[in-house]
Amino acid sequence: MQPIIQAEHVSFSYGKHAVLKDLSLTINPGEIIGLIGENGAGKTTLLNLLLGIRTIKDGRLTLFGQEPGGPLAKQNIGSMLQGDLSIRGITVVELLTMAATHYPMALQPNQLMAELALTELAHRQLTTLSGGQLRRVTFALALIGNPELLFLDEPTVGMDTNAQQAFWTRVKVLKAQGKTLIITSHYLPEIEQVADRILLLQNGRFTFQGTFAELQRQYQQVKIEFQTALALSTFEALAGVTAVTQVNTVVQISSTDGDRTLQALVPYLPQLHQVTLNRESLAAIFVHLTQEARA
Numbered sequence: 529m530q531p532i533i534q535a536e537h538v539s540f541s542y543g544k545h546a547v548l549k550d551l552s553l554t555i556n557p558g559e560i561i562g563l564i565g566e567n568g569a570g571k572t573t574l575l576n577l578l579l580g581i582r583t584i585k586d587g588r589l590t591l592f593g594q595e596p597g598g599p600l601a602k603q604n605i606g607s608m609l610q611g612d613l614s615i616r617g618i619t620v621v622e623l624l625t626m627a628a629t630h631y632p633m634a635l636q637p638n639q640l641m642a643e644l645a646l647t648e649l650a651h652r653q654l655t656t657l658s659g660g661q662l663r664r665v666t667f668a669l670a671l672i673g674n675p676e677l678l679f680l681d682e683p684t685v686g687m688d689t690n691a692q693q694a695f696w697t698r699v700k701v702l703k704a705q706g707k708t709l710i711i712t713s714h715y716l717p718e719i720e721q722v723a724d725r726i727l728l729l730q731n732g733r734f735t736f737q738g739t740f741a742e743l744q745r746q747y748q749q750v751k752i753e754f755q756t757a758l759a760l761s762t763f764e765a766l767a768g769v770t771a772v773t774q775v776n777t778v779v780q781i782s783s784t785d786g787d788r789t790l791q792a793l794v795p796y797l798p799q800l801h802q803v804t805l806n807r808e809s810l811a812a813i814f815v816h817l818t819q820e821a822r823a
């Protein structure tokens with residue numbers, strides 16, 4: 529299978545400020561990629577390079593086997609960038625109809641607006657729409673050409689809960705259709721339901737590439753609590769244990785490998801009481817992943 533995106537040793541700087549450093553990446557058709565990283569990590573810059581809006585300084589980057597901005601890429605990419613829809617004197621339906629003329633396999637604007645619950649906004653000027661409404665129109669604009677590859681940069685920012693749900697439902701349809709998506713987000717739980725692979729961008733490098741299950745295995749902390757008369761030092765050297773603390777009579781163990789720590793606790797079980805186990809949330813993983821990379 530020919531990769532849809534191939535990056536080899538890609539670097540990019542704004543002047544002397546190195547933003548992307550020696551990135552290599554292969555994305556195959558049909559993959560849904562969650563691109564995560566804290567503010568300023570370089571996510572938008574990477575999307576801009578992929579779109580051909582900016583040009584790489586070093587390395588090699590191809591989409592559909594061509595350089596970014598090539599004819600195949602132009603016809604086959606839809607994008608939803610941040611704050612990219614400030615056009616005066618045009619209505620929603622006019623915008624989508626005009627955009628559709630640029631693509632050979634374009635979707636029918638009225639049908640797309642109906643599917644995205646935009647029909648009642650069809651004749652509104654873009655300048656009169658709210659921020660969340662504009663995001664929904666921007667999503668429609670990304671889809672109008674029926675592209676194979678979609679770049680969605682923090683797509684749900686500004687959308688209310690209903691709009692977010694409708695958005696993720698549509699993303700699942702795109703996934704079922706075999707489209708390839710790169711979705712940036714700061715919020716791991718929302719991309720968990722759709723992403724096949726997570727890329728964590730930190731200080732211009734990918735510090736993690738893998739599935740959610742791998743991310744959880746590698747980074748998700750587990751907290752095991754119990755009461756015991758045994759000394760705290762009994763637990764400090766057990767497999768996976770990163771910290772042992774005691775509050776009143778309750779001992780708390782933090783572990784990066786809950787399964788191995790539990791196995792190591794088995795011989796002590798007769799002396800442990802009221803045992804509970806809690807896995808850290810995905811949102812918390814993002815926080816300590818980014819703190820770890822900053823340290």
Ligand SMILES: Nc1ncnc2c1ncn2[C@@H]1O[C@H](COP(=O)(O)OP(=O)(O)OP(=O)(O)O)[C@@H](O)[C@H]1O
Pocket residue numbers: 542545547565566567568569570571572573574
């Ligand atoms: N036009 C520009 N000129 C100079 N520096 C820039 C420019 N655009 C972005 N930067 C810098 O490049 C770095 C990466 O920015 P980028 O917008 O790619 O990050 P991001 O991961 O998308 O952040 P966010 O999550 O806030 O959207 C930041 O330090 C930013 O200040």
